[in-house]
Amino acid sequence: MTLSEQLERDGYALMPGAVPYDQVRRLRTAFDLLWKRHDRSVDQRQLLAVPEFIELIDHPRLLDELTTVFGDQLQLIMYALRNHDAGDDLRERDWHRDFSFVCDRVIAVNAILYLDDTADSGPTVAVPGSHRWRTPPAERFEPRSDEVPLPAKAGDILLNDATLWHSRSRNKTLSPRRLVLLYFGYWWLKRYEHDSPLPRQALESASARRLQLLGVRMPGRDLHLYELGDGGDQ
Numbered sequence: 001m002t003l004s005e006q007l008e009r010d011g012y013a014l015m016p017g018a019v020p021y022d023q024v025r026r027l028r029t030a031f032d033l034l035w036k037r038h039d040r041s042v043d044q045r046q047l048l049a050v051p052e053f054i055e056l057i058d059h060p061r062l063l064d065e066l067t068t069v070f071g072d073q074l075q076l077i078m079y080a081l082r083n084h085d086a087g088d089d090l091r092e093r094d095w096h097r098d099f100s101f102v103c104d105r106v107i108a109v110n111a112i113l114y115l116d117d118t119a120d121s122g123p124t125v126a127v128p129g130s131h132r133w134r135t136p137p138a139e140r141f142e143p144r145s146d147e148v149p150l151p152a153k154a155g156d157i158l159l160n161d162a163t164l165w166h167s168r169s170r171n172k173t174l175s176p177r178r179l180v181l182l183y184f185g186y187w188w189l190k191r192y193e194h195d196s197p198l199p200r201q202a203l204e205s206a207s208a209r210r211l212q213l214l215g216v217r218m219p220g221r222d223l224h225l226y227e228l229g230d231g232g233d234q
């Protein structure tokens with residue numbers, strides 16, 4: 001089964017070892033600086049000004065995988081950092097879905113890059129198949145009998161259908177649990193923080209592909225779709 005078939009069926013798929021260890025180490029350093037400087041609240045307005053995080057959105061393996069889902073209509077719609085550690089006063093779970101628009105197609109995908117192993121510090125948990133359910137999670141803070149833990153190693157990327165019910169689990173260790181969240185979707189979705197200018201660093205020397213990812217360049221000028229595979233209709 002391919003990753004995109006698993007994403008379609010279960011609502012998630014893991015890409016083991018997607019980011020090499022030397023890049024993970026550089027990302028950790030950049031993460032720690034931003035996390036401290038911006039008081040634990042970091043989004044694309046800061047991330048897209050930093051070379052390590054600009055390089056990450058051009059990641060060829062991730063973009064190739066997402067292209068099998070979205071064709072040439074791919075856009076980055078949100079970008080953020082998370083780090084839950086033992087110092088946080090957290091509940092066992094925090095069930096949610098990222099977007100509420102449920103249909104029988106993948107409209108948006110959250111790619112979670114893990115910068116630390118999560119087997120001990122708290123794997124992401126998910127309810128397989130819940131990306132097709134119309135209702136939101138009923139109980140926010142409790143573990144569920146139908147949840148599946150998705151332990152990851154540093155450098156793995158988890159692709160989540162944005163409507164999947166998922167949650168962090170509580171980090172009971174003293175180790176960091178650093179995640180980079182990259183949300184992708186069709187170019188016709190509105191980008192988050194679209195009311196703020198994109199950092200100039202992300203636009204300088206940007207490839208046509210990156211400009212399209214950032215919503216600056218249109219995928220094409222013709223509105224019409226003519227044949228299978230044309231315009232993301234995979």
Ligand SMILES: O=C(O)CCC(=O)C(=O)O
Nearest residue numbers: 082123124125167168169
């Ligand atoms: O921490 C996790 O494992 C999941 C994070 C997440 O889903 C979120 O912050 O939206």
